[in-house]
Amino acid sequence: MSFFNTVKRYLLYQQKEEKEQFVLKKPENKPIYDVREEKPEQKNKKIFKSVEKNRDVIEERFNYQKNADVVIRELTLRGDTKSFLVFYDGMCRGDTINEGIIKPLLRLPFLEKKGAKYDEKTVLETLIVHNQTKKAQCFDEIIDGINFGGCGIFVDGLDTAFCADVKDWPHRSVEKAKNEQSIYGPQEAFIEMLRGNSAQVRKILKTEKLVCEEISVGNVSKTPGVVMYLEDVANKSLVEEIKRRICGISSDYVISIEEVSMLIEENPLMITGHILATERPDRVARAVSEGRVALMLSGSPRALILPTNAYEMTHSASDAYLRVDFANMSRTIRLIATAISVLLPGLFLAITMYHAEMLPTYLLYAISSSRQNVPFPSVVELLLMDFSFEMIREAGIRMPNPIGSVLGIVGGLILGQAAVSAKIVSPIMIIIISLTGIGSFATADYALSWTYRILKLIFILTGAAFGFFGIGLGIFVYAILIASSTSFGIPFLSPAPGNKLLKNAVFVPPIWKMERRPEYLKTKKPKRGDKISKKWQAGR
Amino acid sequence: MAGGQINVSRETIGGKMTKNETITEREMTLLIANLLSVKAIFAFPREIFASSANAAWIEVIYMSLLAWAMLELSFLTYKISGKKSIIDLAEKIGKKPFKIAVALLVTAVLAVNFITEVRMFSESVKIILLPKTDIEYIMILLAVTICLGQKSGLSAAATINAIFFPICLVFLGFIVIFLSKTYNMNNLFPILGNGTGSILKGGIKNISCFSDVLAVNLLLPHIQDISIPKKSGRKALLIASLTMLFICLSYALCYPYPWSKEFLLPVYQLSTRIRAGEYFQRFEAFFEFVWEISQLLYSTIYIFLISETLAKAFSLSDRTAICYGVIAAVALISIEPSSVVTVLAVSKIADMATAHLAYLLPIVIPVLYIIKRKKAQNS
Numbered sequence: 038m039s040f041f042n043t044v045k046r047y048l049l050y051q052q053k054e055e056k057e058q059f060v061l062k063k064p065e066n067k068p069i070y071d072v073r074e075e076k077p078e079q080k081n082k083k084i085f086k087s088v089e090k091n092r093d094v095i096e097e098r099f100n101y102q103k104n105a106d107v108v109i110r111e112l113t114l115r116g117d118t119k120s121f122l123v124f125y126d127g128m129c130r131g132d133t134i135n136e137g138i139i140k141p142l143l144r145l146p147f148l149e150k151k152g153a154k155y156d157e158k159t160v161l162e163t164l165i166v167h168n169q170t171k172k173a174q175c176f177d178e179i180i181d182g183i184n185f186g187g188c189g190i191f192v193d194g195l196d197t198a199f200c201a202d203v204k205d206w207p208h209r210s211v212e213k214a215k216n217e218q219s220i221y222g223p224q225e226a227f228i229e230m231l232r233g234n235s236a237q238v239r240k241i242l243k244t245e246k247l248v249c250e251e252i253s254v255g256n257v258s259k260t261p262g263v264v265m266y267l268e269d270v271a272n273k274s275l276v277e278e279i280k281r282r283i284c285g286i287s288s289d290y291v292i293s294i295e296e297v298s299m300l301i302e303e304n305p306l307m308i309t310g311h312i313l314a315t316e317r318p319d320r321v322a323r324a325v326s327e328g329r330v331a332l333m334l335s336g337s338p339r340a341l342i343l344p345t346n347a348y349e350m351t352h353s354a355s356d357a358y359l360r361v362d363f364a365n366m367s368r369t370i371r372l373i374a375t376a377i378s379v380l381l382p383g384l385f386l387a388i389t390m391y392h393a394e395m396l397p398t399y400l401l402y403a404i405s406s407s408r409q410n411v412p413f414p415s416v417v418e419l420l421l422m423d424f425s426f427e428m429i430r431e432a433g434i435r436m437p438n439p440i441g442s443v444l445g446i447v448g449g450l451i452l453g454q455a456a457v458s459a460k461i462v463s464p465i466m467i468i469i470i471s472l473t474g475i476g477s478f479a480t481a482d483y484a485l486s487w488t489y490r491i492l493k494l495i496f497i498l499t500g501a502a503f504g505f506f507g508i509g510l511g512i513f514v515y516a517i518l519i520a521s522s523t524s525f526g527i528p529f530l531s532p533a534p535g536n537k538l539l540k541n542a543v544f545v546p547p548i549w550k551m552e553r554r555p556e557y558l559k560t561k562k563p564k565r566g567d568k569i570s571k572k573w574q575a576g577r
Numbered sequence: 578m579a580g581g582q583i584n585v586s587r588e589t590i591g592g593k594m595t596k597n598e599t600i601t602e603r604e605m606t607l608l609i610a611n612l613l614s615v616k617a618i619f620a621f622p623r624e625i626f627a628s629s630a631n632a633a634w635i636e637v638i639y640m641s642l643l644a645w646a647m648l649e650l651s652f653l654t655y656k657i658s659g660k661k662s663i664i665d666l667a668e669k670i671g672k673k674p675f676k677i678a679v680a681l682l683v684t685a686v687l688a689v690n691f692i693t694e695v696r697m698f699s700e701s702v703k704i705i706l707l708p709k710t711d712i713e714y715i716m717i718l719l720a721v722t723i724c725l726g727q728k729s730g731l732s733a734a735a736t737i738n739a740i741f742f743p744i745c746l747v748f749l750g751f752i753v754i755f756l757s758k759t760y761n762m763n764n765l766f767p768i769l770g771n772g773t774g775s776i777l778k779g780g781i782k783n784i785s786c787f788s789d790v791l792a793v794n795l796l797l798p799h800i801q802d803i804s805i806p807k808k809s810g811r812k813a814l815l816i817a818s819l820t821m822l823f824i825c826l827s828y829a830l831c832y833p834y835p836w837s838k839e840f841l842l843p844v845y846q847l848s849t850r851i852r853a854g855e856y857f858q859r860f861e862a863f864f865e866f867v868w869e870i871s872q873l874l875y876s877t878i879y880i881f882l883i884s885e886t887l888a889k890a891f892s893l894s895d896r897t898a899i900c901y902g903v904i905a906a907v908a909l910i911s912i913e914p915s916s917v918v919t920v921l922a923v924s925k926i927a928d929m930a931t932a933h934l935a936y937l938l939p940i941v942i943p944v945l946y947i948i949k950r951k952k953a954q955n956s
Contacts, residue, residue: 391862509866530740
């Protein structure tokens with residue numbers, strides 16, 4: 038039958054059956070509960086004395102009928118007192134709940150004592166055997182705790198609930214830094230665990246003056262984080278301003294530290310970021326010891342360092358661990374590489390298209406002869422090659438490691454060679470693009486390499502359109518925009534030209550000359566140490 | 578679950594940030610030095626060679642001394658007038674009408690300087706960098722860039738100037754060094770050129786070269802300490818004098834008189850003579866490229882000064898709208914004469930009419946203010 042139908046379908050015209058297509062409909066009913074529409078009285082809804090009422094509220098808030106991973110465990114304590122626990126399956130350590138909460142609640146012969154009764158003090162101090170438990174009077178506090186891997190405990194007859202920190206979600210262990218590698222110095226990098234990250238910094242600084250103030254970001258997500266600074270060093274107004282901005286974020290879900298960075302930055306549309314993000318605890322520790330403030334967020338393997346300046350962005354994590362001469366050489370090479378990666382293509386176009394007289398005659402001949410059979414103008418040729426290079430770079434990042442390196446070889450060597458052989462591009466253009474690419478890889482900060490890539494394109498266009506004049510205009514506009522911007526109230530080009538500390542910002546000073554903290558941070562303690570740090574040189 | 582929760586209410590949000598427009602001593606020094614030196618580079622006073630011949634460098638020293646004396650005279654009044662510019666003082670002397678009159682005079686002095694400078698720079702860009710592009714397009718590009726620069730304010734321009742201007746001076750030093758092969762000491766003789774009379778008369782006539790020192794007074798409200806303008810003014814004048822002296826000396830050593838008074842863009846002519854080894858056959862494009870940023874900063878500062886003067890005159894809180902108007906007006910006026918020769922001729926007349934005001938206003942207005950204050954105190 039079906040065979041005939043198939044034949045019939047090919048031979049005779051039939052109206053096509055209309056299949057029911059899925060269309061996303063507008064929601065008819067409002068959600069039962071929306072945290073964004075909470076009124077103040079709802080927000081601070083008090084916990085009831087009746088455990089049934091509390092359970093109803095919890096079931097409603099957690100959408101218990103649909104949510105498969107929400108666990109509500111009912112208990113009957115001694116003396117027939119009803120109680121229940123709420124937690125997310127998979128986010129909590131089951132053993133801890135069993136041993137530290139359920140067993141003591143069920144087994145302790147507390148109520149056999151004469152006159153004993155369940156009150157909040159007794160439950161907290163006697164029955165719950167867990168190191169981090171807090172009590173709460175309203176539902177929101179408990180629910181926030183549960184959402185962050187806690188276990189909520191409700192006991193009949195108490196208008197107070199308890200939240201035990203039993204979180205234990207899957208996370209990776211501490212690994213080597215991937216984007217800020219250094220041969221010397223510590224190799225550990227941050228992970229997605231907030232407390233683990235703050236502990237890594239604390240492990241380095243080892244002082245009780247290191248403050249980790251708790252914050253939460255996101256109206257709904259309430260992603261926890263910490264603002265980290267040295268109490269006796271950091272400028273108080275700076276800390277207050279950072280906290281003010283974080284509290285001023287009004288977004289439902291803020292998941293990563295990069296989002297926070299974009300939300301608290303003064304110039305989020307500038308092509309240069311004004312906040313330094315690092316994955317190295319040692320770098321955070323160093324910055325905090327200078328009087329800066331670090332910001333960490335749960336789930337983000339990077340920390341923000343606030344405020345920062347233009348020079349700081351060009352520093353590498355390894356600079357601090359190298360001898361002065363080596364570090365300075367490395368930094369100088371990086372600065373030259375930066376200049377090459379940003380300006381070389383634009384300058385090449387400007388010179389070949391507008392100011393050819395600047396080149397020695399034989400070099401000019403060499404360039405012209407290499408371009409003899411290339412059908413495109415220099416600018417098209419350059420953009421073509423640059424776009425190919427950017428594609429290889431993007432593809433290389435997204436591919437798994439072994440394929441990524443193969444892609445680099447295929448793209449870089451074979452494609453380049455083939456393009457030259459096919460006379461689509463000239464060999465000199467391959468050299469220019471390769472130098473530019475290598476220069477951009479030498480950039481210390483990954484975010485900054487994006488800036489350089491965008492700037493490179495701008496200078497290619499201005500150089501092709503107006504030669505040196507266009508490049509000069511571009512440099513002027515970019516420089517003045519950078520100079521007018523600030524990072525948390527500090528000019529981005531701090532220290533100002535002429536300031537003695539400028540050379541310390543551009544080059545690496547000897548460690549014994551780093552006696553003072555950066556002036557522009559206006560720290561409580563301007564000095565890092567004694568004037569003479571090598572006291573042994575003063576004599577026996 | 579640990580303690581230490583932040584208690585900052587969301588209601589505290591909304592603190593308004595104000596743009597910092599104060600500048601440091603070094604920034605001010607280099608700003609003034611830029612104003613004076615860029616003028617010497619792009620609108621080089623050919624008249625100095627016309628009047629003093631080979632002794633142009635002596636005339637430069639003489640002019641510098643005159644400008645320095647006038648500057649010192651204006652400094653004498655700072656103790657009483659404080660951080661108030663002549664526009665602020667004019668308001669205290671003769672209320673709004675006098676303030677507007679002084680502001681318009683100041684604007685005229687600045688505009689005369691600036692319009693000539695912008696045209697000369699555009700011409701040099703056209704000759705050296707973009708020979709096939711119409712001057713109108715260059716002017717439009719320049720105007721748009723200055724508009725963008727303006728938005729960032731004085732402080733940003735001062736910071737960038739403090740970075741780029743020393744680089745420009747280094748490049749000027751390179752020019753002087755590279756040119757040394759072509760120097761001919763015989764060009765300096767007779768040492769007094771057309772005679773001492775010509776030097777003395779020419780010096781007073783050409784003192785407009787340093788008329789940008791008026792900016793020292795106009796920038797007074799943007800400094801932190803009253804001792805800054807004195808130090809900055811002196812240092813800037815010294816830098817500019819040395820720049821001009823080296824240019825004049827190099828020019829005199831390269832081109833014999835009367836040939837030396839023939840060129841419209843003397844510094845460009847100088848840079849075309851540079852031969853640095855086998856590689857750099859033509860240096861002038863690179864030279865122009867480096868000094869272009871200084872010129873843009875010069876324009877930004879000038880537009881800032883003009884628009885701020887006008888905003889103060891008419892008691893406007895925001896100078897942004899004036900800025901764009903001023904930029905458009907300057908671009909249109911500077912492009913109006915078809916030939917550079919006409920520009921130079923007109924600017925020479927306008928210069929003679931306004932340049933001396935640049936020196937006199939910062940002395941006369943504070944003196945009037947002091948007199949009025951003393952009268953008020955006596956009464």
